[in-house]
Amino acid sequence: MVVQRRKLLAGTAALAAFPGIARSQAVKPRVTFISQWSSGSDGAAITGLGKRFEQEGGIWQHSPVPGFTTDMMNKLRAEIIAGNPPAASQLKGPEIAVWSKIAPTVNIDPLVEAAGYEKLIPSELIDLHKPQGHWIALPMQVYRTTTLFMSRPAMKKVGVTKAPKTWAEFNEIATAMKGAGITPVANGGMRWDDGMRLEIALSGISCDAYRAAIMNLDPKAMKGPEMIEALVQARKFQKWMDPNTAAQHYSVHLPAFLKGDMGMLMMGGWAQGVIKNLGGNLDDVLITSVPQNEGKPVFVLNADSMIFWKRKEPDLTAGQQLLAKLMMQKDVQEQYSQTTGSIPVRTDVDLSGSKWTDGQREASAVLNESFKSKRVLLSLAHNMAQTNPITAAMIDVITEYVHNDKVTPEQAAAQLVTAVDNARG
């Protein structure tokens, strides 16, 4: 009874704040939504959000486009050209700014303000979601790409008890594992995986060099000594991977990794959700930050977001308001992150409960620390640092470099600069 009264109060307050909603209350709020999240832990999380939306009286119409994010973007582009965009869609990073120029979006400033949201989330994220000064999109969850997963059975075989703190220590452990017949690096061979391994190496060597080279595309930093060192390290990773991995997804290796036939995986926090979904036991895995030579934490950030497209239908506009409100709520974010293995966007969520993993707590602590020391970076391989064309051009160079021993690190660094120039046109 008490709960209901509180709901009633909240409802009245909302009505007072947004008279627009009051008029559209007559219709049932509805949302059409497209994303790439069709299965696995991502699919489960978005389905959970949909159920929650329905509990609040809405109609949830999700059309997933399985595959890469770009496949979903092709469908979105077709729908925008046809003049029939979904009420909301998945979209992330700098693409939010690019796409907001091709079709009208919904200004959700009043909702964000009412929730006092800006004070609660990392500032790197705020700018990405209000490209023209207004909130038009909302982040759903945050991942750290600089996460190191170590197989405890593999550690046991080589007598390692602690995670490496520097790349030198990492290389030592990998060499020991190789000697013991373990494949040291369990990553896959997809393009983004190739790119992510370089971003992990570079951010683990120098935070400033990463910001200059990857985020600001400073040609000097792109050819600088830190970048060369990172390229050398990336090639080491490649030599320690399964040689049969041509273009395989990292998840193919997870069973071998959990058994201890493979040693270390450098992957975003989402791998936790994938391991859980496979029926794997997270106790078999040590989850921590990747090595950092500077000895200070750094957080390479990847975030999934949702953008709201302008629709005239009253039920859709009501649905957008309801969805945006839900997405900023603590309990909704908790539910979402617990399903996928990410960390919530809000920094005021308590992660001490039993539904959170040590890996999530550690990542969240590192985020808060990096946030204070201005060492939050945006991921290249996951389209957070640059727009799609520039990212693709850079990853072309990286993937060719790690697979082709004839390209020297110096040549690869020079090619990166040319590729970026060329992609900018």
Next chain:
Amino acid sequence: MRARLGRYLPLVIIWLPLLINAAHVVGFTAWTTWLSFTPSDLLPEYSWAGVRSYRAVLRTPSTEIAYINLLLYSVGFVGVSTVAGFVLAVLIDQRIRIENLLRTIYLYPLAVSFVVTGAVWSWLFNPGLGIEKFVRGLGWSSFHFDWIANRDYALWTIVIAAIWRGVGFAMALFLAGLRSIDPDLHKAAQIDGAGPWRYYLRIVLPGMAPVAISVLVIQLQYAIKTFDLVRAMTGGGPGISTTLPALVVYDFMFQRAQLGRGTASAVLLLLSLLVVLVPYYAYAHWRARKDKAHG
């Protein structure tokens, strides 16, 4: 009434499909070409940007790799499948008993789609799953066959898969050609004392020239537009070592969402098809004139 219908019906039947086809093929080709000279990015824009997109496409390393690959792939695939197809056809033409069965077997790969072909061959070539593992299982433990994961050899795995699929088609065409040779010629050659070697070299081979041209042209245009086979087998990798022009078009168009560059590389691909088709039509034209002259 009926007479008028009879007069106009053929025109409608001829012109309607022709116009629809023209609208699709010519219309969209023209639109694509136009877009390639605009600054289009995420969405089409219709202002003039000159050859900017072409310059950018030609400067992209994947374009260069793609065209070198296309050259190697075309020569390897078309050359081997044509020669092997001819040899198979000659062998089957020896009035053997199970001809129908063999013909079906050789032609069967053509019924398998490129995606399935690519998937199956990618497993066969995968060192951890396919041939290497099989041979090692037989006891030869140092056997090494990792072409598909090796960027210097990966392209040849695609050539092998394409030959496997295409050789039956070449064989079928050559076989039909061989059957169309007048059997009296064979008898006449035997009477004149020509052995089988001489018979094939002097009588059959020249007679096969038109068939060979058809096979070459059909296989070559298959080669130029190859897309699904590579996508399914290597995804263009390792790195970008097995990318082909059609994959580059797709990459610009649908992965990077750069319409201007995507259309520019599509136009380049169309031009490379003309390299095949123009000599073919020149040849056909020349033949037609020659036949006419001979009456």
